[in-house]
Amino acid sequence: MADSPSVPAAVAEPSVEELAPTPPAARGLAGHWDVVLRLGLLGIVIILAAYFAIRTWTGSWPPIFLTTDNIQNIGRQMAVYGVIAVGETFVIITAGIDLSVGSVLGVSGVVAALELLNGWPLIVAIITPLILATAIGLFNGLLIDTQRLPPFIVTLGMLGVLRGVTQLLGSGKEVTFDPTQANASGFLAFAGNTFLGVPNLFWILLAVSVVAGIFLHFTRRGQYIYALGSNLEGARRAGVNIRATTLTVYAISGFLAGVAGIMLTARTSLGDPLAGTGYELDAIAAAVLGGASLFGARGSIAGTFLGVLLVQVLANGIDLIGVQPYWQQVIEGSLLIFVVWVDQWRKRRLAQ
Amino acid sequence: MVAEERTEIAPVLEAHGIFKRYGRVTALNGVEFEAYPREIVALIGDNGAGKSTLIKILSGAIRPDEGTIVLDGQTVEFHTPRDARDAGIETVYQDLALAQDLDVATNLFLGREVVLPGLLGMLEFLNRKAMRTQAAQYLRQLRVTIQNPRQTVDTLSGGQRQSVAVARAVFWGKHILILDEPTAALGVAQSTMVLELIQRVRDQGLTVVFISHNMPHVFEVADRMIVLRHGQRVGTLFPKEASMEQAVSLMTGALGTDSRTA
Numbered sequence: 179m180a181d182s183p184s185v186p187a188a189v190a191e192p193s194v195e196e197l198a199p200t201p202p203a204a205r206g207l208a209g210h211w212d213v214v215l216r217l218g219l220l221g222i223v224i225i226l227a228a229y230f231a232i233r234t235w236t237g238s239w240p241p242i243f244l245t246t247d248n249i250q251n252i253g254r255q256m257a258v259y260g261v262i263a264v265g266e267t268f269v270i271i272t273a274g275i276d277l278s279v280g281s282v283l284g285v286s287g288v289v290a291a292l293e294l295l296n297g298w299p300l301i302v303a304i305i306t307p308l309i310l311a312t313a314i315g316l317f318n319g320l321l322i323d324t325q326r327l328p329p330f331i332v333t334l335g336m337l338g339v340l341r342g343v344t345q346l347l348g349s350g351k352e353v354t355f356d357p358t359q360a361n362a363s364g365f366l367a368f369a370g371n372t373f374l375g376v377p378n379l380f381w382i383l384l385a386v387s388v389v390a391g392i393f394l395h396f397t398r399r400g401q402y403i404y405a406l407g408s409n410l411e412g413a414r415r416a417g418v419n420i421r422a423t424t425l426t427v428y429a430i431s432g433f434l435a436g437v438a439g440i441m442l443t444a445r446t447s448l449g450d451p452l453a454g455t456g457y458e459l460d461a462i463a464a465a466v467l468g469g470a471s472l473f474g475a476r477g478s479i480a481g482t483f484l485g486v487l488l489v490q491v492l493a494n495g496i497d498l499i500g501v502q503p504y505w506q507q508v509i510e511g512s513l514l515i516f517v518v519w520v521d522q523w524r525k526r527r528l529a530q
Numbered sequence: 531m532v533a534e535e536r537t538e539i540a541p542v543l544e545a546h547g548i549f550k551r552y553g554r555v556t557a558l559n560g561v562e563f564e565a566y567p568r569e570i571v572a573l574i575g576d577n578g579a580g581k582s583t584l585i586k587i588l589s590g591a592i593r594p595d596e597g598t599i600v601l602d603g604q605t606v607e608f609h610t611p612r613d614a615r616d617a618g619i620e621t622v623y624q625d626l627a628l629a630q631d632l633d634v635a636t637n638l639f640l641g642r643e644v645v646l647p648g649l650l651g652m653l654e655f656l657n658r659k660a661m662r663t664q665a666a667q668y669l670r671q672l673r674v675t676i677q678n679p680r681q682t683v684d685t686l687s688g689g690q691r692q693s694v695a696v697a698r699a700v701f702w703g704k705h706i707l708i709l710d711e712p713t714a715a716l717g718v719a720q721s722t723m724v725l726e727l728i729q730r731v732r733d734q735g736l737t738v739v740f741i742s743h744n745m746p747h748v749f750e751v752a753d754r755m756i757v758l759r760h761g762q763r764v765g766t767l768f769p770k771e772a773s774m775e776q777a778v779s780l781m782t783g784a785l786g787t788d789s790r791t792a
Contacts, residue, residue: 417641
């Protein structure tokens with residue numbers, strides 16, 4: 179047989195025996211679920227935005243919800259959650275999970291603050307936490323791949339270990355540094371500023387999302403991430419380097435949690451040892467809302483981005499209209515269950 | 531093909547004196563195996579006869595305790611399945627090893643993707659268009675009917691899935707294909723699709739070795755049948771000459787000869 183199959187001169191048209199083809203319904207809604215879901219999410223965001231705009235109408239344009247200030251606020255809020263959620267998406271697609279990201283965020287932020295406090299150059303205060311965060315991610319990945327430990331347990335353990343370490347580092351208190359310090363002022367200014375009307379922190383989220391999206395959807399390693407989540411053994415047999423792929427996703431998750439931690443320190447101008455507590459759940463929720471499945475092989479950066487947008491629009495709007503913030507949790511939780519439910523319906527539909 | 535002609539041609543794959551023991555159980559007890567070019571050989575036998583063990587040895591998944599494997603006249607040793615694949619032996623196990631959530635073209639190229647030319651290629655950017663085109667062409671060539679190559683594997687029928695798994699194994703130009711129960715989970719129409727594919731693959735010059743419990747299917751496509759029982763080879767049958775009853779008798783031990791001396 180030729181190395182690259184070539185079509186013979188007289189190739190017959192495919193015969194008509196369409197043996198048990200995909201039923202028309204599955205080619206419809208269930209077959210194009212990813213697109214449907216994203217449109218659906220966008221639709222919900224638009225509806226929510228419209229609702230909040232109406233509810234915060236003050237008699238003149240723009241309504242409070244749609245003021246530049248508020249939209250920029252949503253952007254800033256989205257930035258930290260979004261970056262961490264993007265990292266989590268990579269891990270979830272491999273049918274893994276990273277529960278340590280909230281703690282990685284915390285330790286990264288505190289390390290950055292400590293270094294600034296001690297007068298270290300800004301560049302060092304940014305690079306050290308990133309290296310640390312990536313190393314933690316690699317460590318997680320190594321334990322999971324070489325020792326075959328369940329990701330849930332490994333990262334849950336790290337969640338605790340890191341949170342404890344963070345408290346030790348800060349002696350149980352917030353780490354504050356002088357915001358007017360030479361090494362810190364530019365840092366804080368950057369976090370508070372906007373460029374072309376868009377908050378800098380949001381630009382970071384955009385940059386991260388674009389790079390992550392291109393890597394995940396257009397490169398070979400990105401393909402392997404999906405393959406691993408779809409059929410680990412099959413991928414292994416096909417020659418995919420399982421270890422490299424596993425290490426890659428956990429390193430990315432750790433790294434981005436580090437980025438988020440630094441962003442948060444820049445925004446709040448202090449190193450909070452409790453920063454990031456619970457963020458892992460928000461990250462997972464955003465990814466799943468965006469179409470990722472905990473069983474792996476599903477999900478996208480765009481979807482996660484929409485998931486984060488939805489959650490932050492909801493949070494912001496509920497706060498503005500004065501409704502108790504607990505409603506946000508109720509709505510978010512219900513949406514999550516709904517999305518997962520519909521995903522299962524889609525799966526059953528396709529299985530005929 | 532008649533046996534007298536066959537002795538002129540050298541086997542493409544042979545195994546001699548294969549022993550495999552698991553503790554006190556002897557899975558394979560000095561088995562001889564041979565497969566010729568452009569042939570479909572069926573490996574048949576009751577449960578526990580050693581068929582799976584033998585093909586696992588031939589595909590490099592496990593190592594024999596004793597015995598040699600000869601490929602194209604050269605003695606070879608397979609330490610891993612990779613070795614067997616590199617030597618030209620592709621195996622499709624019952625689980626198919628397809629990534630259900632990914633599309634047909636992606637599965638076909640899994641592990642061996644085509645990247646874009648130039649700088650993007652060095653960064654490992656995928657050339658999906660090329661892969662899709664080649665996949666569609668190739669499936670057409672093999673008469674595997676898949677409506678849309680962008681379909682994910684989980685939307686395909688069982689027969690289509692098996693066909694994709696077989697097509698993938700053959701795609702890489704290997705000259706020996708081993709199939710473990712290719713029609714086991716399939717209905718009548720879908721089995722036909724797969725059996726026809728196997729024959730087309732043989733006609734294109736490959737050697738196909740397959741395990742099956744389905745006697746009608748075996749008799750339909752096999753050129754030759756090797757019968758195992760309790761870890762030993764108890765006979766060689768030719769579907770054109772032997773009957774299913776003979777085959778089953780050999781498998782279960784009621785008969786101790788092969789069709790040549792019956």
